[in-house]
Amino acid sequence: MNFKKTILCIGAGYVGGPTMAMIAYKCPQYKVTVVDINPERIARWNSDDLPIYEPGLDEIVKTVRGRNLFFNTDIEKGIKESEIIFVSVNTPTKTYGTGAGMAADLQYWEKTARQIRESAESHKIVVEKSTLPVKTALAMERILTSMNNGIRFDVLSNPEFLAEGSAVKDLEDPDRILIGSRETPEGLKARDELVKIYANWVSEERIITSNIWSSELSKLVSNAFLAQRISSINSISALCEKTDADITEVSRAVGMDSRVGNKFLNAGIGFGGSCFKKDILNLVYICRFQGLDEMADYWEGVVKINDYQKERFILNMLSAMFNTLAGKRICLFGFAFKANTGDTRESPAILIAGRLVEEKADLIITDPQALKNAMTALSDINGQINYVEDPYDAAAGCDAIAVMTEWDMYAGLDFEKIYKSMTKPAFIFDGRNILDHEKLFEIGFNVYPIGKPALTHF
Numbered sequence: 259m260n261f262k263k264t265i266l267c268i269g270a271g272y273v274g275g276p277t278m279a280m281i282a283y284k285c286p287q288y289k290v291t292v293v294d295i296n297p298e299r300i301a302r303w304n305s306d307d308l309p310i311y312e313p314g315l316d317e318i319v320k321t322v323r324g325r326n327l328f329f330n331t332d333i334e335k336g337i338k339e340s341e342i343i344f345v346s347v348n349t350p351t352k353t354y355g356t357g358a359g360m361a362a363d364l365q366y367w368e369k370t371a372r373q374i375r376e377s378a379e380s381h382k383i384v385v386e387k388s389t390l391p392v393k394t395a396l397a398m399e400r401i402l403t404s405m406n407n408g409i410r411f412d413v414l415s416n417p418e419f420l421a422e423g424s425a426v427k428d429l430e431d432p433d434r435i436l437i438g439s440r441e442t443p444e445g446l447k448a449r450d451e452l453v454k455i456y457a458n459w460v461s462e463e464r465i466i467t468s469n470i471w472s473s474e475l476s477k478l479v480s481n482a483f484l485a486q487r488i489s490s491i492n493s494i495s496a497l498c499e500k501t502d503a504d505i506t507e508v509s510r511a512v513g514m515d516s517r518v519g520n521k522f523l524n525a526g527i528g529f530g531g532s533c534f535k536k537d538i539l540n541l542v543y544i545c546r547f548q549g550l551d552e553m554a555d556y557w558e559g560v561v562k563i564n565d566y567q568k569e570r571f572i573l574n575m576l577s578a579m580f581n582t583l584a585g586k587r588i589c590l591f592g593f594a595f596k597a598n599t600g601d602t603r604e605s606p607a608i609l610i611a612g613r614l615v616e617e618k619a620d621l622i623i624t625d626p627q628a629l630k631n632a633m634t635a636l637s638d639i640n641g642q643i644n645y646v647e648d649p650y651d652a653a654a655g656c657d658a659i660a661v662m663t664e665w666d667m668y669a670g671l672d673f674e675k676i677y678k679s680m681t682k683p684a685f686i687f688d689g690r691n692i693l694d695h696e697k698l699f700e701i702g703f704n705v706y707p708i709g710k711p712a713l714t715h716f
């Protein structure tokens with residue numbers, strides 16, 4: 259079959275996999291290939307057991323795989339054959355050297371740029387999909403053109419704004435598509451090529467274009483703003499617990515101001531996920547590097563409040579349970595960093611589980627999708643930890659339940675039955691405010707929500 263365009267994506271992760279599946283689904287006239295250095299990951303993309311869980315993704319992949327979506331590990335061949343190359347390899351926080359713990363680790367990204375340069379035999383449009391520090395495209399251009407072999411490369415920035423758990427919906431109906439380019443005739447031509455792809459299913463007014471540095475920075479700032487809202491509401495939840503105000507009522511009142519808006523105002527145990535912390539720290543690092551210390555301190559505060567919220571949760575558990583957790587059985591309801599995903603990267607549950615083990619509690623962890631990842635995330639922790647699929651079995655014999663993830667299924671459980679099976683006094687710490695607290699109290703639980711007065715029988 260003759261395809262109109264050939265597209266490659268390097269990096270078959272949470273971003274690359276679903277994004278390319280959507281492009282292939284919406285554009286049957288294009289051939290889309292996804293490559294990765296990890297053969298196991300590619301094998302899973304080619305199987306019925308995809309490497310990531312996203313509602314609706316299985317169906318899309320089944321429809322397009324083998325038709326115009328292909329997964330393999332032949333990066334070199336992929337580069338040679340494609341006109342447009344998306345780069346969506348990981349850019350984690352650096353763990354070594356200058357900027358350790360703050361700056362983005364660009365080693366995989368740079369290695370990929372060199373690979374593209376070495377294998378390319380014709381003009382390529384290279385699209386940054388990974389989230390990168392502002393001005394990274396300049397470094398990419400320099401690497402790509404350093405062979406001076408007459409091959410032209412145009413670098414574009416096209417950050418991905420999908421959220422996990424709603425990736426398919428976000429890709430199908432995005433708030434906006436952002437494409438940053440050089441403002442030269444060649445840069446604008448390359449930009450139009452990418453606009454054409456998205457225009458297959460996204461209306462033109464939602465496809466916005468900008469200069470390349472604005473596009474890179476907008477991605478970092480978008481994540482920083484979202485995370486900042488969560489830290490803002492979480493900081494107020496601490497005050498609510500001291501003053502008998504109710505965070506849900508406060509957040510409703512504040513969010514009904516249309517200038518503020520009502521989304522991303524749910525207090526909880528803090529934000530997790532692979533992006534928020536990494537991207538804010540990256541922003542902080544860039545600010546410090548540019549001598550903007552006041553600005554760096556401001557954004558660093560968002561991460562500090564997030565850490566404070568997790569620590570506060572532990573201290574609340576400890577003080578509610580008579581200042582000792584040693585030998586007590588605590589059941590964690592959920593381990594994923596949010597509902598509808600099996601991803602546990604930076605999940606607040608990781609720190610909370612670690613701290614509970616330090617207090618010598620026995621942990622029972624249940625989650626409908628994330629148990630495998632939970633085991634890996636906690637593999638370095640020495641302590642009593644059991645992983646149980648069924649939430650009723652998990653809670654039986656426990657002193658306390660702590661809700662870590664806002665899975666819908668938890669609100670629908672039979673808590674009378676759970677209460678009967680637990681050690682008394684039985685405690686519930688609702689780290690996501692998803693349960694019916696009054697009802698739980700009537701059943702007999704001592705209930706500790708976030709940002710609301712506790713309901714206790716003592």
Ligand code: UDX
Pocket residue numbers: 268269270271272273274293294295296299346347348349350366367369370387388389390418532
């Ligand atoms: C990644 C980045 O972390 C994020 O900053 C960016 O916004 C999007 O890409 P994600 O897709 O969640 O996010 O990362 P991950 O699931 O780790 O996938 C990255 C993939 O790249 C992995 O499958 C890895 O094997 C692959 N990879 C990494 C390569 O193919 N080549 C490399 O050199 C390095």
Ligand code: UDX
Pocket residue numbers: 418419420421422423481484488521522523524525526527528529530531532533534595596597
């Ligand atoms: C985020 C951005 O939303 C997305 O645009 C970007 O591309 C990647 O980073 P993601 O991390 O997948 O997406 O999930 P998100 O829905 O933003 O949730 C992040 C964390 O914030 C989760 O731990 C979630 O539970 C928490 N959260 C979210 C809250 O605690 N309260 C809220 O009101 C919303």
